[in-house]
Amino acid sequence: MTDFTFDAPTVIRTKRDGGVLSDGAIDWVIDGYTHGRVADEQMSALLMAIFLRGMTGAEIARWTAAMVASGERLDFTDLRRDGKPLALVDKHSTGGVGDKITIPLVPVVMACGGAVPQAAGRGLGHTGGTLDKLESIPGFTAEISKAQIRQQLCDLGAAIFAAGELAPADRKIYALRDVTGTTESLPLIASSVMSKKIAEGTRALVLDSKVGSGAFLATEAESRELARTMVGLGTEAGLVTRALLTDMEIPLGRTVGNAIEVEESLEVLAGGGPADVVELTLALASEMLDAAGLDGLDPAETLRDGSAMDRFRALVAAQGGDLSGPLPIGAYSETICAPRDGTMGLIDAMAVGLTVWRLGAGRSIQGEQVQSGAGMRIHRRPGEPVAAGEAVFTLYTDTPARFEAAMAEMDGAWSVGDSAPELRPLIIDRIGP
Numbered sequence: 344m345t346d347f348t349f350d351a352p353t354v355i356r357t358k359r360d361g362g363v364l365s366d367g368a369i370d371w372v373i374d375g376y377t378h379g380r381v382a383d384e385q386m387s388a389l390l391m392a393i394f395l396r397g398m399t400g401a402e403i404a405r406w407t408a409a410m411v412a413s414g415e416r417l418d419f420t421d422l423r424r425d426g427k428p429l430a431l432v433d434k435h436s437t438g439g440v441g442d443k444i445t446i447p448l449v450p451v452v453m454a455c456g457g458a459v460p461q462a463a464g465r466g467l468g469h470t471g472g473t474l475d476k477l478e479s480i481p482g483f484t485a486e487i488s489k490a491q492i493r494q495q496l497c498d499l500g501a502a503i504f505a506a507g508e509l510a511p512a513d514r515k516i517y518a519l520r521d522v523t524g525t526t527e528s529l530p531l532i533a534s535s536v537m538s539k540k541i542a543e544g545t546r547a548l549v550l551d552s553k554v555g556s557g558a559f560l561a562t563e564a565e566s567r568e569l570a571r572t573m574v575g576l577g578t579e580a581g582l583v584t585r586a587l588l589t590d591m592e593i594p595l596g597r598t599v600g601n602a603i604e605v606e607e608s609l610e611v612l613a614g615g616g617p618a619d620v621v622e623l624t625l626a627l628a629s630e631m632l633d634a635a636g637l638d639g640l641d642p643a644e645t646l647r648d649g650s651a652m653d654r655f656r657a658l659v660a661a662q663g664g665d666l667s668g669p670l671p672i673g674a675y676s677e678t679i680c681a682p683r684d685g686t687m688g689l690i691d692a693m694a695v696g697l698t699v700w701r702l703g704a705g706r707s708i709q710g711e712q713v714q715s716g717a718g719m720r721i722h723r724r725p726g727e728p729v730a731a732g733e734a735v736f737t738l739y740t741d742t743p744a745r746f747e748a749a750m751a752e753m754d755g756a757w758s759v760g761d762s763a764p765e766l767r768p769l770i771i772d773r774i775g776p
């Protein structure tokens with residue numbers, strides 16, 4: 344039956360003028376958008392009003408609950424391994440540049456006895472998405488059935504899947520935010536992350552709230568507020584929830600893009616890889632194991648003894664992926680060289696994210712196919728010595744016409760100096776119980 348109590352123009356005007364949306368209006372607009380009764384252009388206008396006006400804590404909680412209620416909520420509490428309930432635990436990042444951490448982290452936690460039901464996302468704005476990265480592995484699919492997710496959780500200890508019927512309102516709103524300049528909003532990020540995580544059936548959750556130029560919310564105060572909001576939403580929904588505040592002023596690791604980040608993740612799983620990627624992987628793994636009640640295990644050992652790599656290979660194979668050949672790095676490349684001898688200064692994470700997005704790693708219209716091969720290699724990280732004329736960045740794409748605009752994003756985004764730049768610690772703080 345048609346509900347004449349609410350209409351989209353009034354809901355949009357209420358928020359545009361700084362009002363508070365009622366529970367009924369929020370439930371109506373989320374349900375209407377999920378089922379096509381509220382149009383893309385109306386939701387775009389509402390998202391922009393939310394972006395500009397914000398939301399109260401009560402509005403965020405209701406918006407999140409309505410997004411959870413837009414689809415099904417998975418329940419794995421009946422699953423057993425060796426007669427015991429699974430230690431269900433997951434992680435989600437608020438989005439960063441070069442943030443491939445989920446890829447090595449999930450197998451580390453699997454190897455330590457955790458079970459990770461990971462509903463992952465695609466790229467958003469200048470940041471990459473775990474699904475776009477993993478889908479660069481030939482054959483890998485994130486579109487797996489509920490039965491397969493359950494089977495993998497029991498047999499392997501993880502499944503990484505597209506949210507699908509979980510929080511379908513988020514799937515639609517996420518894709519719309521990506522192309523309407525409405526990503527950088529605390530209420531929209533918190534509700535997007537937490538609706539998926541509450542619906543996916545995890546019991547414990549560790550959030551990685553990014554701080555710095557490459558994060559959606561650049562300042563530490565905003566990121567802290569986002570982390571607190573998400574921890575509150577998770578706790579309210581019955582999840583053991585905590586967060587780390589971590590640096591995103593410079594890109595993570597030495598690669599940014601899709602296939603190229605999987606390549607670096609494999610190096611970490613083989614016991615090598617950049618120190619910052621290893622440090623964050625292990626810090627998040629320790630938090631996840633603790634939140635899941637799995638103590639006494641050393642996540643670093645799983646990288647040394649190859650057990651995390653074995654788990655990753657098994658997970659990829661179960662989801663149709665083939666890691667036997669090389670990963671598809673872009674067919675065309677360009678380098679950016681150092682103008683002088685010296686020490687690499689800061690590298691602006693936002694500029695790198697935009698460069699890689701322009702190379703084809705992200706979307707500018709809804710549903711666009713991303714390039715697996717688009718990406719950047721960072722040969723010199725901040726603080727490392729640099730010689731005049733040597734390549735400091737290599738850019739990859741399958742579409743050479745993209746180079747000019749992509750290279751322009753790097754203008755003024757990095758420098759070579761006489762001394763090492765001052766860097767913030769990678770792990771800034773921890774929030775939660």
Ligand code: URA
Pocket residue numbers: 436437438464467531532533535536539
């Ligand atoms: N990750 C999400 O799932 N949603 C956001 O809005 C940002 C990061």
